Amino acid sequence: MVRYAAQRVGLLLLTLALVALVIFTITSFLPTDAAETKLGILATPESLEFVRQQLGLDQPVLVRFWSWFGGALRGDFGTSLVFQTEIGPLVMARLANSAVLAGLVLLISVPLGIVLGMWAGSREGGAIDRIISWVTLTAFSFPEFVWAILLIFVFANILGVLPAASIITGSPFDDPAKLVMPVATATIVVLALTIRMMRQGTVQTLELDYVRTARLKGLSEWKVFRKHVMGNAIAPAVTATGTNVAYLLGSLAVVETIFSFPGIGSLTVQAANNRDVPLLAAAVLLTSAIVTTANLVADLIVVGLNPRLRKS
Amino acid sequence: MHTTPWMTASRRAAAFGIAGLVAAGTLSGCTSSESDATSASGSGDAEPTVFEMAWSGHPTELDPANMNLLEEYQFGQLVYETLTDFSDDDLAPEPELASEWSVSDDGLVWTFTIIDDAVFHSGKALTADDVVYSIMRLIDPDVPTAHAAYYTAIEEAVAIDDTTVELHLSEPMADLASALAQPYAAIVPEGSTAEELATTPDGTGPYVMDENVEGSMIVYKAFEDYRDQDSITLDEIHQVTIAQAETQSTSLIAGDIDLISQVSAQQLSTLEAADNVALIENPGASFHTIYLNTSFEPLDDERVREALRLVMDREALAAIATGGLATATADNVVLSANPYHADIEVPEQNIEKAKELLAEAGYPDGFEMDIWTTTERFGLSEMTVAYAEMAAQAGITLNVVTKTNSDLGTEGYRQQPMVAFYFTGFPDGDGSISPFYESDGAYNGGGSESPYFSDDELDELITEARSTTDTEARAELYADAQEIIAERGYALVPYEMPLVTATGSDVSGFSGSAMGYYELFNVTVES
Numbered sequence: 001m002v003r004y005a006a007q008r009v010g011l012l013l014l015t016l017a018l019v020a021l022v023i024f025t026i027t028s029f030l031p032t033d034a035a036e037t038k039l040g041i042l043a044t045p046e047s048l049e050f051v052r053q054q055l056g057l058d059q060p061v062l063v064r065f066w067s068w069f070g071g072a073l074r075g076d077f078g079t080s081l082v083f084q085t086e087i088g089p090l091v092m093a094r095l096a097n098s099a100v101l102a103g104l105v106l107l108i109s110v111p112l113g114i115v116l117g118m119w120a121g122s123r124e125g126g127a128i129d130r131i132i133s134w135v136t137l138t139a140f141s142f143p144e145f146v147w148a149i150l151l152i153f154v155f156a157n158i159l160g161v162l163p164a165a166s167i168i169t170g171s172p173f174d175d176p177a178k179l180v181m182p183v184a185t186a187t188i189v190v191l192a193l194t195i196r197m198m199r200q201g202t203v204q205t206l207e208l209d210y211v212r213t214a215r216l217k218g219l220s221e222w223k224v225f226r227k228h229v230m231g232n233a234i235a236p237a238v239t240a241t242g243t244n245v246a247y248l249l250g251s252l253a254v255v256e257t258i259f260s261f262p263g264i265g266s267l268t269v270q271a272a273n274n275r276d277v278p279l280l281a282a283a284v285l286l287t288s289a290i291v292t293t294a295n296l297v298a299d300l301i302v303v304g305l306n307p308r309l310r311k312s
Numbered sequence: 313m314h315t316t317p318w319m320t321a322s323r324r325a326a327a328f329g330i331a332g333l334v335a336a337g338t339l340s341g342c343t344s345s346e347s348d349a350t351s352a353s354g355s356g357d358a359e360p361t362v363f364e365m366a367w368s369g370h371p372t373e374l375d376p377a378n379m380n381l382l383e384e385y386q387f388g389q390l391v392y393e394t395l396t397d398f399s400d401d402d403l404a405p406e407p408e409l410a411s412e413w414s415v416s417d418d419g420l421v422w423t424f425t426i427i428d429d430a431v432f433h434s435g436k437a438l439t440a441d442d443v444v445y446s447i448m449r450l451i452d453p454d455v456p457t458a459h460a461a462y463y464t465a466i467e468e469a470v471a472i473d474d475t476t477v478e479l480h481l482s483e484p485m486a487d488l489a490s491a492l493a494q495p496y497a498a499i500v501p502e503g504s505t506a507e508e509l510a511t512t513p514d515g516t517g518p519y520v521m522d523e524n525v526e527g528s529m530i531v532y533k534a535f536e537d538y539r540d541q542d543s544i545t546l547d548e549i550h551q552v553t554i555a556q557a558e559t560q561s562t563s564l565i566a567g568d569i570d571l572i573s574q575v576s577a578q579q580l581s582t583l584e585a586a587d588n589v590a591l592i593e594n595p596g597a598s599f600h601t602i603y604l605n606t607s608f609e610p611l612d613d614e615r616v617r618e619a620l621r622l623v624m625d626r627e628a629l630a631a632i633a634t635g636g637l638a639t640a641t642a643d644n645v646v647l648s649a650n651p652y653h654a655d656i657e658v659p660e661q662n663i664e665k666a667k668e669l670l671a672e673a674g675y676p677d678g679f680e681m682d683i684w685t686t687t688e689r690f691g692l693s694e695m696t697v698a699y700a701e702m703a704a705q706a707g708i709t710l711n712v713v714t715k716t717n718s719d720l721g722t723e724g725y726r727q728q729p730m731v732a733f734y735f736t737g738f739p740d741g742d743g744s745i746s747p748f749y750e751s752d753g754a755y756n757g758g759g760s761e762s763p764y765f766s767d768d769e770l771d772e773l774i775t776e777a778r779s780t781t782d783t784e785a786r787a788e789l790y791a792d793a794q795e796i797i798a799e800r801g802y803a804l805v806p807y808e809m810p811l812v813t814a815t816g817s818d819v820s821g822f823s824g825s826a827m828g829y830y831e832l833f834n835v836t837v838e839s
Contacts, residue, residue: 047458085526149558152558156566163568165559167553167554262527267526270370
C-alpha cells in the first residue's frame with residue numbers, strides 16, 4: 001500500500017513537470033507572444049525587442065522553462081507578464097475563491113448524488129429510476145454554458161432575484177447571492193454525473209451472488225442494502241468523485257468566465273488569452289496538482305475499502 | 313475614438329495612438345494592489361454613491377505610457393490627467409493640467425503654462441519637473457514606450473520655471489496639443505519607475521485606485537484633494553469586467569450595474585426594449601475597411617481598385633453589417649466626430665462602370681482572389697460576405713477566408729491581397745490620415761516595407777498640414793486630402809460606426825464620448 005502510494009506520488013510529480021514543459025513549449029509556437037499582446041502588432045520592432053527583453057521572451061523556451069520551474073520548485077512562480085504582480089499570491093487567492101465554489105458544488109452533489117443514485121439503482125426499471133435517469137441524462141447532455149445562460153435568463157432576466165454577474169472583491173461569502181448561480185450551474189452537471197455513477201454501482205452490486213444469498217438468508221431488504229450493497233456500491237462513487245474534481249475544475253473555467261467570478265478557472269482563461277505563459281503554467285500546474293491528487297486520494301480510498309485490492 | 317483591435321479580443325494597437333490596429337476579490341484580498349492615497353469616499357455617514365460600469369476587458373497595463381486598450385484609457389482618464397484634454401463638443405484640445413499654451417512662429421517651440429493647484433494622489437504638488445519627466449519618458453530611446461512613434465517630433469522638454477515647460481520639436485507638429493491629450497501622455501510624478509506605475513498608480517486625476525482585483529475589477533475612490541471637488545459627484549466607481557455581452561445587458565436591466573461601455577449591435581434590441589435603460593449614441597467612433605494590397609496583381613492597377621470601389625453598395629453594407637447603426641462614407645478615415653472631417657459625397661454602386669474598368673484593365677471576365685475577414689469583430693464578416701456578393705455581379709470572385717482577429721494582423725496584413733479590418737477613429741487630422749496614407753505610414757507598410765499606397769500629392773498635403781498651425785488652413789488641407797482618398801485611396805471604407813453607451817435611466821449627467829472612455833464628472837445616480 002505504502003509502495004503503491006509512493007509510486008503514484010512520484011508519477012504525479014513527473015506528470016506536473018511534463019505539464020509545465022508542454023505549456024511552455026506549446027505557447028512558444030503561438031503566432032503572438034505577450035510582447036505583441038501588450039503592444040499590438042504595429043509596435044515598432046525596437047519597442048517589441050525591448051519588451052521581449054524585459055519579459056525574458058528573448059531567451060530560448062527551455063531556458064525560460066528551467067528558470068521558471070526552478071523557481072516553482074522553491075515556491076516562487078515569478079511575476080505575471082501582463083498583470084505585473086507576483087503569481088504565487090495571485091493564483092492562491094483565486095484558488096481560494098474557486099475552492100469555495102468547488103466545495104459548495106461537491107458538498108451538494110456528492111451526498112445528494114449518492115442518495116439519489118442508490119435510490120434509482122435500488123429501483124431499477126421503476127418509475128423513480130426512469131425519472132432520475134431521464135433528468136440526469138438531460139442535465140448531462142447540455143454543456144455548462146447552456147445551463148448558465150438558462151439560469152441567467154430565468155433568475156436574473158425574468159425573475160430578477162439573482163445577479164447575472166458574480167464579481168466580488170472581498171470574501172465570496174460577503175454576498176452569498178452571487179454564489180448561487182455559479183454553484184447551481186456547476187452542480188447540475190456534476191450531480192448528474194455522480195447520480196449516474198452511483199446508480200450504476202448499485203445496480204451492479206445488487207446483481208452479485210452474495211447479495212442474492214443475503215436475501216435468501218431472509219435478511220430484510222434494508223439490511224441487505226445497508227450491510228452488503230452500500231459499501232461496495234460506494235466505491236465507484238468515490239472514484240467518480242475523484243474524476244468529477246477534474247471535470248469540475250474544467251467546468252469552473254467556463255462557469256467563472258460566464259459569471260465573471262474571479263477564480264482559478266477564469267484566471268487561466270485570461271492568462272491564455274494574454275499569452276501570459278508563467279501565469280498560465282502556474283495556474284495549470286496547480287489545477288493539475290489538484291486533479292491528480294484528488295484521483296490519487298480516491299484510488300487510495302478505494303484500495304483501502306477493498307481488502308483484495310489492499311493485499312494485491 | 314482610438315484604437316483598433318486586430319490583435320486580440322480587445323487589444324488595440326500602439327503606434328499613433330491606435331491602440332491595436334491590429335485590436336479579479338479574494339478570500340484574503342491579497343491579490344489586490346492598493347493605493348496609499350487618501351480618498352473622500354466613506355468619510356461621511358451617508359451611504360457612498362457607487363457607480364458600476366461594465367467593460368468587456370480588464371486594464372492590464374497601468375503604466376500610462378504603455379496603455380493600449382480602451383479599458384486602460386478609462387483607468388487613465390480617472391486616475392491621471394494630461395496637459396490638454398479633448399473637448400466634449402468637438403474633440404478639439406482644451407486646457408487640463410496646462411492652463412494655456414503658445415507656439416513659436418516656426419512651429420518648433422511650444423510653451424505650456426502648468427496650473428499650480430494640482431496634487432498627486434501621494435500628496436506631492438504637480439510641478440513643471442513632473443511634466444518634463446513624463447514627456448521625456450515618452451520619447452526615451454533607451455526605454456521605448458508603446459506610443460513613442462507618435463511623439464518623434466519632440467526633441468526635448470525643458471522646465472523654464474515651476475509652472476512653465478517648453479517642448480522643442482525637430483519638425484513642426486500642428487496637432488501637438490491634441491497629441492498631448494492622449495491618455496498615454498499622462499503626467500506622472502518625477503522619478504516614477506515602470507514598476508511603481510504598474511502597481512501603485514499615482515496621478516492627479518479625480519479618482520484614486522483603491523483596489524485592483526486583477527482580471528475582474530478596479531475600485532476607485534474620489535480623491536479628496538482634487539482641485540475641483542464640485543465636479544466629483546460619485547464617491548466610488550467600480551470598473552468591472554464582464555466579458556459576456558448578454559450578462560452585461562441583463563446586469564444593466566436588473567440594476568446591478570449603471571453603464572455598459574460599448575454596446576454591440578447584438579445587444580441593442582434587448583436594451584432598447586428595456587424601459588429602465590438609456591442609450592447614448594456618439595457618431596464617428598470606428599469603421600470597417602477592406603485593405604487592397606497593391607503589391608498583388610491586379611490590385612496594382614488603379615482601374616481595378618476603382619472597379620472594386622464601384623461594386624460597393626455602401627448603404628446596403630452598413631445595414632447588413634450593423635443593423636442600420638452605421639453611416640455610409642466615401643472611404644473616409646477621418647470620421648465624423650473628428651474636427652477635420654470633410655463631408656464627401658458617398659459614391660453610388662455602379663456595376664456597369666466597374667465592368668468597363670475591369671475590361672480596360674484586361675480583366676473582361678473578372679478575376680478570382682481571397683479576402684480575409686474575422687467573426688471576432690461584430691459585423692465584419694457579414695460585411696465581407698455581402699461585399700463578395702456585390703463583387704460577383706461584376707465578375708469578380710472573392711473567396712471569403714475567415715480567420716482569427718489576431719491572424720488578420722500577423723498573417724494577413726502585408727501578406728494577403730485583401731483583408732477586412734476593424735479600426736477605431738482618431739481625434740486629430742494627422743493621426744487619422746498619415747498612418748494610412750503617408751508613404752511611410754504605420755498602417756501603410758510602416759516605412760520598412762513597400763507601402764500599400766504612395767501618392768506624392770497626398771504626402772505633400774500631409775506634410776504641409778503637419779506644419780500649418782492655423783486651424784482653418786489645416787482643415788482645408790485635410791479636406792483636400794480626404795477628396796484624394798475618396799478618389800483613389802487603397803483602403804475601402806464603406807461606413808463608419810457610432811459608439812453606443814448604455815446607462816441605467818436613473819443615471820444623469822452622462823453624455824458619452826466617441827473616444828470610448830469617460831470623465832464621469834457631474835454624473836449622478838438617483839437610486
